[in-house]
Amino acid sequence: MTFSIVGRSADGQSFGVAVASKFLAVGAAVPAAEADVGALATQAFANLAYRSQGLALLRTGTAAADVVAGLVAADPGRDSRQVGVVGPAGDGATYTGGECFAWAGGVAGDGYAIQGNILTGHAVITEMERAWLAAPGLPLARRLHAALAAGDAAGGDRRGRQSAAVLVARRAAGYGGLSDVEVDLRVDDDPDPVTRIGALIGLWELYFGKPDPATLLPLEGSLAAEVRDRLAALGHDDLAAWAGIENLEERLVDGAIDPHVLAHLRAAAPDEQPPAA
Template sequence: MTFSIVARQGEAYGVAVASKFLAVGAVVPAARIGVGAVATQSFARVAYLDELLGRLAAGEAADAALAAATALDDGRQTRQVGVVGVGSAASFTGSECNAWAGGVARDEGDTAYAIQGNILTGPEVVEAMERAWHASAGQSLPQRLHAALVAGDEAGGDSRGRQSASMYAVEPGSGYDASGVLADLRVDDHAAPVTELGRLLSEWEMYFGAPEDVQPLEGDLADEVRSGLARLGFSGDDLATALADWAGNANYEARLSPEGIDRRVLEALRAATA
């Protein structure tokens, strides 16, 4: 009923999942900073999430943790699970999962992934997701997770249709108030959930992402920003203060930089005054 990718990139861990199932994000994904990430699906056993993360935290490799957890589960042949830990990745598909069902797991040093799905249109879904993961190298983990999900969706995805999608990722020091939450997004019931998840991810990065492509507030750019802020009702002798006041009002404060103005904040200011 579901296709997912569980992955590690550097110190970041995350899961992205889509399904013809209401609120798939309430069931499938979990991740823990410094430990790993897990997806449980196909007659999902939610207890796997804490159990597997606990085993990873205790030092077990993903394949060993997954083998031990499934061995204790009488319903394991109906389950599907993906696990990524420090230096390890594993995927399990029970023999009673509805066709097509299968997965792949690889540890590639600085990155690792487990991709799996059931009730899919065919193996091309997992194959497309794996290709998209590699093709997106150089992007952030959430962007790579979403790229894989888009590829799986376009390749056929869940053979029954579309309903929900979710992403959860963690990384030390990231997110709002440096909470470590790199992305926490759910589309619970939507005609195009993977597309909507991408829109939400872009918004999330705007609100909680670090400053990027910062330009100094000098010359013509300073004049443009000062004029735009004044049109929006934010003016004063100190341009940085006026910018901070507007950005705080728009919830863009995470993107403020003492070095100047962030590219996406500048784009938002231009759009607001267009």
Template structure:
């Protein structure tokens, strides 16, 4: 009832899982990951106990295959389980019990494992693997996971239909400060969950992405005038102000929009400018 990809980025500083299913909130059930340790997905008749136990084994130095073998060996219902694991070194292993509902199966390669059950056919997993291998290793891991998930969805995905999709990525540097979570997005119940997940990832990247120093624009001249005007239209500023005051008022607006991570005093990130032009004081603030 689920298809997933478990993977690491090229330098093994991030690990993640992307899942889609005709099942409510599978993203709350299937994935587990820890920075510096690895990631796994438990599905079919998911055994959520695999998550804590699996991460503990990986943390203790077990390989992906050793973890899969140990978790399934003493599980009396292992024949209805499905499991994918990637360890800290990018080694991978996938397991599909003999009693999982057709089509069920998986593939594993360097730094990734893909598996699914109750699928439209083997083509779902094959095209997910093709999309993963065809993606640019320099891209963010979340984007590569989404590409694979999208390929599976396009190929028919869960044979029963669509309901949920999720991406969970951890890394050496998390998004929220002191946490290893880089991306944690879930679409729990939606008619087109993978497309909605892509939209949410775009918002996440806008809010939490870091500005590219090569793309920063000096906040002066006509650009500063435009920013003053846009902020003024939304009641944040009035008339001509100093550069320091413009930075301050822009920061107030950016705080409302959750764009603080993209601010650089005296400069402007094109992403911030685009959002200011598009939505001003409204939009995605939470």
């Protein structure tokens, strides 16, 4: 009743899951990820214990294929389970029990595992893999979503659409650098959840993405004057205070301004328009 991808970033530092289903709040059940350890998806008649058990095995250095083998060997309900696992190195691994509802299956390769059940057909998995392999340079959340969107476009869950989620873990990449949960987004009940989760990733990038040093603009001269004027029009005299109110504090840099922050400020305090004739 679900299709998912479990993946590792190209630099080997991020681990995540993207999942969609005709199921309420699929993000509450399927995904698990831990920085420096790996990620896992449990689905079909999901065994939620796989999440903690699988991550525990990955912490010991167990390879993804052996994690999957260990989980299903110990589970009397294995025939109706589906699971995908990726670790810090090597191929991911996927398993589909023989009693999962058709169409069901999966594919795995270096740094990823893709699986689904009650799908419109094999093309869902094929297109997800194609999209994943075509975008190695994307940030992990975007790459996972690209694969999920390709599966959705290919038919996805044959019962319809309801929920989607993206979870990414990376050491100290969370808010303020004090958490390893980099991205944790869910659409629990929506007629087009995969599209909606993509829009939420865009908002996450705006509010919590890290500034690109190559694009920072020095706050000096005419630009500094413009920023002061626009802040004053909004009733502020301090960029940091305004950015905090707008939830843009993660993009603040001393002595410079992130173009995303500048665009947001310009939209909030547009140039005055001349009066109509």
